[in-house]
Amino acid sequence: MTQGLQAIVDGILIGGVYAIVSSGLSLVFGIMGVVNFAHAEFLMVGMFVAYFAWAILGLDPLIGSLIALVVVFLAGAGLQRTLIRPILKAPPVAQIFLTVGLMFTLENGALLLFGADYRSVVTSYQTESLHLGGIIVSMPYLFAFLMSVISGGLLWAFMRYSRTGRAMRATAQDPMAAKLVGINTDRMHQIAFGLGVGLTAFGGAVILPYLTVYPTVGSQYVVLMFTVVVLGGLGSVAGAVVGGLAVGVIQALSALVFPMQLQNLVLFVVFIAVLALRPSGLLKGASA
Amino acid sequence: MSLSSSLGNAGTPSLRTLPCRPVLLIAAALGMAGLVPLGLDPQGYTLRVLTLTLLFAAMAQSWNIVGGLANQISLGHAGFFGIGAYTSTILLRDLGVSPWLGMIAGMGLAGLAAAILSVPTFRLKGHYFALVTLAFGEVMRVIANSWSSVTGGPVGISVPFAPNSLWMFQYNTVRPYYYVSLIALVLVSVVFWRIKTGALGYRLRAIKENPDAAEVIGIDTYRAKLMAGLVSAVLTAALGTVYAQFSYFFDPDTIFGVASISVRMALIAIVGGVSLTFGPIVGAFFIIPLEEISNAALAGRAAGLSAFVYGALLIAIILVKPQGLLALFGDLYKRLRKESSR
Amino acid sequence: MSAETILQVRGLSRRFGGLTAVNDVSFDLTRGEVLGLIGPNGAGKTTMFNLLVGIHRPSSGSIRLKGTETSGLKPNRIAKLGMTKTFQNVALFQESSVLDNVLTGALLHHPVAQARDAAHEMLRRVGLDHIAGKLAGDLSFPERARVEVARALCTRPDILLLDEVMAALNAVEMEEFLALVRDLRKDGLTIVVVEHHMQAIMTMCDRILVLNFGGLIAEGTPREVAHHPAVVEAYLGKAYTGDHGAH
Numbered sequence: 001m002t003q004g005l006q007a008i009v010d011g012i013l014i015g016g017v018y019a020i021v022s023s024g025l026s027l028v029f030g031i032m033g034v035v036n037f038a039h040a041e042f043l044m045v046g047m048f049v050a051y052f053a054w055a056i057l058g059l060d061p062l063i064g065s066l067i068a069l070v071v072v073f074l075a076g077a078g079l080q081r082t083l084i085r086p087i088l089k090a091p092p093v094a095q096i097f098l099t100v101g102l103m104f105t106l107e108n109g110a111l112l113l114f115g116a117d118y119r120s121v122v123t124s125y126q127t128e129s130l131h132l133g134g135i136i137v138s139m140p141y142l143f144a145f146l147m148s149v150i151s152g153g154l155l156w157a158f159m160r161y162s163r164t165g166r167a168m169r170a171t172a173q174d175p176m177a178a179k180l181v182g183i184n185t186d187r188m189h190q191i192a193f194g195l196g197v198g199l200t201a202f203g204g205a206v207i208l209p210y211l212t213v214y215p216t217v218g219s220q221y222v223v224l225m226f227t228v229v230v231l232g233g234l235g236s237v238a239g240a241v242v243g244g245l246a247v248g249v250i251q252a253l254s255a256l257v258f259p260m261q262l263q264n265l266v267l268f269v270v271f272i273a274v275l276a277l278r279p280s281g282l283l284k285g286a287s288a
Numbered sequence: 289m290s291l292s293s294s295l296g297n298a299g300t301p302s303l304r305t306l307p308c309r310p311v312l313l314i315a316a317a318l319g320m321a322g323l324v325p326l327g328l329d330p331q332g333y334t335l336r337v338l339t340l341t342l343l344f345a346a347m348a349q350s351w352n353i354v355g356g357l358a359n360q361i362s363l364g365h366a367g368f369f370g371i372g373a374y375t376s377t378i379l380l381r382d383l384g385v386s387p388w389l390g391m392i393a394g395m396g397l398a399g400l401a402a403a404i405l406s407v408p409t410f411r412l413k414g415h416y417f418a419l420v421t422l423a424f425g426e427v428m429r430v431i432a433n434s435w436s437s438v439t440g441g442p443v444g445i446s447v448p449f450a451p452n453s454l455w456m457f458q459y460n461t462v463r464p465y466y467y468v469s470l471i472a473l474v475l476v477s478v479v480f481w482r483i484k485t486g487a488l489g490y491r492l493r494a495i496k497e498n499p500d501a502a503e504v505i506g507i508d509t510y511r512a513k514l515m516a517g518l519v520s521a522v523l524t525a526a527l528g529t530v531y532a533q534f535s536y537f538f539d540p541d542t543i544f545g546v547a548s549i550s551v552r553m554a555l556i557a558i559v560g561g562v563s564l565t566f567g568p569i570v571g572a573f574f575i576i577p578l579e580e581i582s583n584a585a586l587a588g589r590a591a592g593l594s595a596f597v598y599g600a601l602l603i604a605i606i607l608v609k610p611q612g613l614l615a616l617f618g619d620l621y622k623r624l625r626k627e628s629s630r
Numbered sequence: 631m632s633a634e635t636i637l638q639v640r641g642l643s644r645r646f647g648g649l650t651a652v653n654d655v656s657f658d659l660t661r662g663e664v665l666g667l668i669g670p671n672g673a674g675k676t677t678m679f680n681l682l683v684g685i686h687r688p689s690s691g692s693i694r695l696k697g698t699e700t701s702g703l704k705p706n707r708i709a710k711l712g713m714t715k716t717f718q719n720v721a722l723f724q725e726s727s728v729l730d731n732v733l734t735g736a737l738l739h740h741p742v743a744q745a746r747d748a749a750h751e752m753l754r755r756v757g758l759d760h761i762a763g764k765l766a767g768d769l770s771f772p773e774r775a776r777v778e779v780a781r782a783l784c785t786r787p788d789i790l791l792l793d794e795v796m797a798a799l800n801a802v803e804m805e806e807f808l809a810l811v812r813d814l815r816k817d818g819l820t821i822v823v824v825e826h827h828m829q830a831i832m833t834m835c836d837r838i839l840v841l842n843f844g845g846l847i848a849e850g851t852p853r854e855v856a857h858h859p860a861v862v863e864a865y866l867g868k869a870y871t872g873d874h875g876a877h
Contacts, residue, residue, distance in 0.1 A: 035415035086607055092414030093361050097558060098606040100363070100551055104599025111592030215592070219546075223423050230419070265430045268423045275420050276408025487737050487745075494723050494734045501721035504683050505785050506709035506738035 002134040007252040013141040015248020020148040021203035021221070022228035023155065023240040028196035030235030031172040032189050034084060034095055038102035039200060040225055042072055044110060044218035046201025050208045054121045061121055062143055065205030073198035080193035085186070103218075110215035120212040140209040147206040151199065152241060159237070168192055172235070200225075223264070227271040321470055330461040337580045339462055342469035343531060345572035347549075348556035349476045350523035355554055356563030357484055358516040359496040361414065364421030366549035367428040368398040368521040372528025373543050374432065374439060380456075381448050387457040391529035398525030402517045410510050422546065429544035444539030447532060457533045465534045472530060473569070476523050481565050488515055524553075547595050555598060559605055561612030570613050575601075636661040636788060636820055637682075637713070642691035642701075643844075644674075644681055651677040653844035654691070659789065664811065664821045666831045666852070669841035670864065675824040676718055678841065679791045682822075683715045684708045696788065709738065715791035716778045718824075724767035728758060728777050731766050735784035748784060756780045756810060771798045776807075789820045796827050808834055832856070840864070 025039045046068040053064035083102065087094045128139040159165035170178040171188040178185050204213075211217075228247050232239020247267065254266040321342075328335045347369065354360050375397055376390025385393075401424075409420050432439045439445060450456045459465065483489050491512040494502040499509055532538060542548050552575075560571025579594045609616045637659035644652040652674045659665060667675050680686040682693060684705040693701045700708050708714075723731050729749055736745035736752070753759040756776055761769065766777060775795040782790055796807060804827075811821060811834055825831050831838065832852040840848040840861045848858040855861055 035419070037418075083603060083607070090606075090610070092418070093355075093359070093558075093562070094606050094610055096361050096363075096415065096418050097554070097602050101599040101602030101606065104547060104551075104595050105603065106599075108592035108596035108599065112596060223426055226419050226423075259434070262430070262434055265427060265434075268427045268430070271423050272408055272420055272427075275412065275416055485742075487742050490730065490734045490737055490742070493726055493730075497723040497725055498721045500685055500705070501717060501723070502734075503705035504685065504709060504714050504717075505735045505781060506706050506714070507734070508704070508706045 003256060004253070006135055007256055008249055009135055009137065010141070011249030011252030012245055013137070013145040013248070014252065015245035016145040016148040016152075017203055017207055017244075018224065018228050018248050019241040019244025020152050020155075021200050022225045022244055023152065023237045024196040024199035024203075025225050026229045026232070026235055026237050026240040027199070028193055029229070030237065031168055031192040032084070032088060034088065035092075035099070035234070036102075036196070037096060037099040037222070038106060039099075039197065040218040040221040041103050041106035042076070042197040042200045042218075043204035043221055044213065044215065045072055045075075045106065045197075046204030047208050047211075047213035047217060048110065048114065049201065050205035051119055051121060051213050054208075055119075060123060061205050061208040062147060064208075065147065065202045068205040069198045069202040072201035073194040075194075076197035077190045077194035079197075080190045084193060085189070088189070103222075107215055107218060114215060116214060116216075118212040118214045121208055123209045126209055138210070143209070144206040148203065151202060155195075155199065155237070164188075164191060223268060223271060227267055227274070230271060230274050318474070322467075325463050325466050330463040332462070335462045335466055337577055339466040339469050339534065340580075341572050341576040342466070342473045343527060343534070344552065344556055344576050345569045346469065346473040346476045347524060347527050347553045348560070348568035348571055349473065349480050350520050350527065351553040352557045352563060352568050353480055353483060353516050353520040353523075355557060356567070357480075357489060357492045358513050359492070360409075360513060360517070361418045361554070362421040362520075363418045363546065363550050363554070364423070364425035364428075365520070365524050365553050366544045366546065367421075367425040368401065368524040369528040369531070369549050369553075370428055370432065370540070370543040371398045371401060372525030373532035373538060374445070374528075375525070376529040377445055377447055377532045377538075378438060381445070386455050387447075387529055387533050388455070391526050394525045394529055395522040398521045398528075399518050402521035403514070406510075406514050406517055410513055422550070425544055425546060425550050429540050432540035432544060439540065442540060444537055444542075446537045457529075465530075468530055469534075472527060476527075477565060477569070479519065479523065483516070483519065484563075484565065488512060492516060547598070552598070555602055559601065559612055561614035564612070564614055567612055567614055570617075574613060634661040635659070636696055638692075638694040639682075640692045640694075642678075642681060642693065643689045644677055644686055645689045650844050652681060652688075652841075655841070655844075655846045656691075657839055657846065657849065659820055659822070661788070661820055662815060662818050663836045664815060664823065664834055666835035666838040667822055667824045667841065668826075668828075668831060668838060668855075673841040674844040675841055676793060677844075679715050679793055679822075679824065682708075682791060683713060709785055709787070712786075712788035713791070714782045714785050714787045714789075716775070716782050716793055716795055718793040720771070720774045720778050722766040722769075722774055722778055722781075724765070726766055727762065728764050728766055728769070729753065729762040731777055732781045732784050735781040738785045745784075749780075752780045752784050756783075757806065772800070772803050775799075779810075783814070787819070789822065790814075792821060792823045792825075794824055794826065796825055796830055804830060 021043055024042070025036060028034060028036050028039070046065070049068040049071050050061040050064035053059040053067050054061055059067070079102070083098060087098050123140070125139040125143065130137040130139070130142070159169060167178065167183045168188045168191065170181070170183055171185045175185050178188070224247065228243040229240050230243070231246055232241070232243030250270060251263060251267065254263050258266060324338065325335055351362065351365050354362050372391065372394035375394035376387045379385040379390040379393060380387055405421070405424055409417055412420060433442050435441070447458070450458045452459050491502065491507045494505075494507055495509050495512060503509055528543070556571035556575050557568045558571070559575055560569065561567030579597070582597055583594050605612065635658050639658070640656045642652055642655045643650065655678065667678065669675055677686065681688050684700065684703050684707070688701045691701065692699060695708065695711050695713055698711060700711060700713075723734065726734070729746070732749040732752055733742070733745045736748040740748055750759065750762065753762050756779065758773070758776055758780060761773065766774065769777065775797075779792065779795055796804060799807060808830065814821065823831065823835065835852055838850065838852055838855040839846060840855055840858070842864040847864060848855055848861045850858065
C-alpha cells in the first residue's frame with residue numbers, strides 16, 4: 001500500500017517534469033504543425049548548458065535552467081529561421097527527415113564536442129529528502145517538480161493573457177485569418193519554436209541535480225515525450241500536462257512490477273496502443 | 289518544382305532519367321560489378337566496404353517499397369532486420385540449422401510482425417506512422433536486450449564458427465559475401481521494379497495521392513499497404529541474415545539501432561532518390577563509402593562523426609534537393625547538354 | 631424499360647456530432663435511369679453520395695445495392711459491387727498522367743496491360759486521348775472533371791454518382807457531356823447527378839430528388855419538381871436568381 005502510494009508520489013514528481021519537457025514539443029506541433037523528432041535533443045542541450053553553468057560559473061542547475069531557457073530559446077529561434085521555415089509546407093517525409101537529421105547532428109555534435117563521458121553536478125540538497133508519514137519525498141525531485149509547475153503556470157499565463165501568447169494561439173487556429181488581422185505568423189512560429197525547445201531545455205536543466213548528462217541522453221526521452229503528447233493529444237499543451245503526469249505514474253507503477261529494462265517496454269506499448277486507438281489523443285476524443 | 293510536390297512523387301519510371309539505353313547500361317554495370325572482386329584482395333578492406341555498400345543498397349531498396357512506393361515513412365525497419373539476424377543466428381547456434389533455412393524462418397517471423405504491426409498502423413499517416421514504427425524498432429531492441437537467455441542480451445551474439453560451405457553460409461573470405469550481397473541487391477531491385485510498374489504500384493501511387501479517391505475506384509487501401517509492408521519486412525529480414533553471417537557478431541543496439549539501421553536505410557533511399565529504382569543504389573554508393581572514409585580518416589578518435597555527417601547530409605538533401613541525387617545528376621546532365629549544344 | 635430496382639435506400643441518416651447532415655431519406659433507383667439530386671448548399675447532397683459509396687458510415691438506415699446490403703462496407707467493396715462516384719472538387723492523382731489515372735480505375739477488373747488498353751479506349755470515348763500523356767495536375771478544371779468521369783467509368787460501374795462535374799463547363803463542353811450521358815445510358819448505366827446547373831439537370835434527368843436540411847422534401851419528374859411549392863420556396867426561388875456555377 002505504502003509502496004504503491006510512494007510510487008504514485010514519485011510518478012507525479014517525475015511526471016511534472018515530463019509535462020513541462022513535452023509541452024514544448026506539443027507547442028511546436030500545435031502552432032506550426034511540425035512534429036519535431038529532434039526535440040528530445042534540446043533536453044540534452046539544456047542539461048549541458050546547466051552543467052557548464054554549474055562547472056564554470058558555479059551556478060545551481062535550478063538557476064542554470066534559466067540560462068538554458070534563454071540560450072536554447074535563441075538557438076531555437078535561429079534554427080526555425082534557417083531549417084524549419086523552409087519545410088513548413090513540405091510533406092511529412094521532408095519534415096520527418098529534416099528533424100531526424102537535426103536530431104543526429106545535435107546528438108553527435110555533442111559527442112564530438114564533449115565526448116561520451118557521463119557528467120553530473122553536486123548540490124547541497126542532492127541527497128536530502130522529506131519524510132511525510134511513510135512517504136519519502138526526495139528534495140531534488142521536489143525542486144524539479146516545483147520548477148516545472150512554476151514554469152508551466154507562467155507558460156499558461158503567457159499564452160492566455162499576453163498579446164504575443166494570444167497571437168500565437170490565433171496563428172495555431174487559423175494562420176490565414178491571423179495574417180489578415182496583422183499578426184506576423186512567421187515571427188509567431190519563431191517564438192513558438194524557440195519557446196518549445198527552450199522549455200524542454202529548461203526541463204532538462206532542472207532534472208540535472210538527480211541525473212547525469214551525456215550526449216545520447218536525449219534518445220532516452222524521444223519515445224517518452226511522444227507518448228506524453230500523444231496521450232494528451234498532439235498540439236495540446238494542457239494535454240501534455242495530463243499526459244506527463246500519467247506517464248510518470250505509469251512508469252513508477254510499472255517499476256514495482258517489471259524489472260528495470262522492461263519499464264520502457266510498458267511505455268512503448270502504451271504509446272502504440274494510444275496511437276492506434278486514438279491518434280488524436282485521449283483527451284480530445286472525449287470532448288469532440 | 290516546389291518542395292511540397294517534389295518529395296515522394298513516383299511519377300514516371302526512373303529509367304527515363306538515364307541517359308542511354310537502360311538495359312545495356314544495367315547489363316554493363318552488372319558485368320562490371322561481377323568482375324570487380326577478381327581484381328581486389330579477397331580479404332581486403334575495399335571489398336568489405338563494397339559488400340556493405342551492396343547490402344545497404346538492398347536494405348534501402350526494401351525500405352523504398354514501404355517508404356517510397358507506399359509513402360509510409362517507416363523509422364522502424366531495424367525491427368525486421370534484427371528479427372532476420374537473430375532468428376537465423378539463434379537457430380544456427382542452438383540447433384545447427386543452416387542459415388538459409390534460418391533466413392526463411394526469419395522472413396516468416398518478420399512477415400508476422402509486419403502483419404501485426406499493420407493493425408494499429410494502417411490508418412496512420414505521415415508523422416504518426418513514423419512514430420509508431422520508431423516505437424516498434426525500440427520495442428524489439430528492448431526485448432533483445434532483456435531476453436538474455438535467448439538473445440545473449442546486451443553483450444550480443446556470435447555466429448558459431450564453421451568451415452567454408454555454401455550450405456552453412458560461411459566463408460573466411462569476403463568475396464562470397466560480396467556476390468551474395470550483389471545477388472540480393474539485384475533480386476530486391478527486381479521485386480521493387482515489378483511492384484512499382486505493376487498493379488500494386490499503381491494502387492500505391494493512387495493511395496499516396498488521394499486515399500479516398502483510391503478507395504472509391506475499388507482499391508483496397510489496407511490490403512495494398514499491407515502487401516507493400518509485408519514484402520518490405522520479409523526482404524529486410526532476409527538481408528538481416530546476410531548481415532549476421534557477414535559480420536559474425538552483432539548486439540541489440542546495433543542491429544535494432546535507430547541511427548545505425550532504421551534511419552540509415554531511409555537516408556540512403558532518400559539521398560539517392562526516394563521511390564526511384566536506382567535511388568537506393570546511388571544513395572548507398574554515396575553514403576557508405578563516405579562514412580567509411582570519414583571513419584577511417586579519423587580512426588575512431590571522433591566518435592559520432594559519421595552520424596553527425598548523416599544528420600547534416602539529411603538536412604542538406606531535404607533543403608537543397610529533396611528529390612535526391614539522381615534528380616540532381618539529371619539536372620546537371622541536362623545543363624551540360626544544353627551548354628554543349630550551344 | 632424494365633423496372634428493375636438496382637438501389638434501395640431506406641431511412642438513411644447521418645449525424646456529425648449535433649448536426650444531422652442526412653435525415654431519414656428513402657428512395658429507389660431503377661436500372662438505367664438518370665436521377666438528379668438537388669438542394670441548396672449544405673442540404674446534404676455530397677454527404678448522401680459519401681454514404682452511398684461508403685466514405686461515411688450511415689448512423690442508421692439501410693442501403694441495398696442489387697440486393698446486397700452495403701451500409702458499413704468500405705468504399706472499395708462497394709466499388710467492386712458496382713457503385714462509384716466522382717468527387718465534388720475533383721480528386722485525381724495529380725502527379726500521375728491522365729492515362730495512369732484512368733488505368734488505375736481499370737485495374738479493378740484487369741491486369742496492368744489490359745487495363746492500359748481499356749484506359750486508352752475509354753479516353754478515346756470521352757474524347758481525351760489527345761491529352762493521355764499529360765500530368766493530371768496540369769489540366770484545366772473541365773478536363774480534370776472529364777478525366778475523373780473516365781476513371782470512374784473504367785471501374786465498369788452499374789451506378790455512377792456524379793458530383794458537380796459540369797461546373798465550369800462551357801456551352802460546347804456541356805453539350806458534349808450531355809451526349810456522353812445519353813450514350814452511357816444506352817449501355818444501361820444508372821446515373822445520379824448532383825448539379826447546380828438547373829438547365830442541365832432539367833434536360834438530362836428522368837427524375838429528381840430535392841434535399842433540404844438533410845431531408846427529402848420533394849421527388850418527381852423535372853416538371854413536377856420545378857413547380858412543387860416546397861421546392862420553389864426552399865431552393866429554386868433563390869437559386870434561380872443566384873450564381874449557379876460558383877462551386
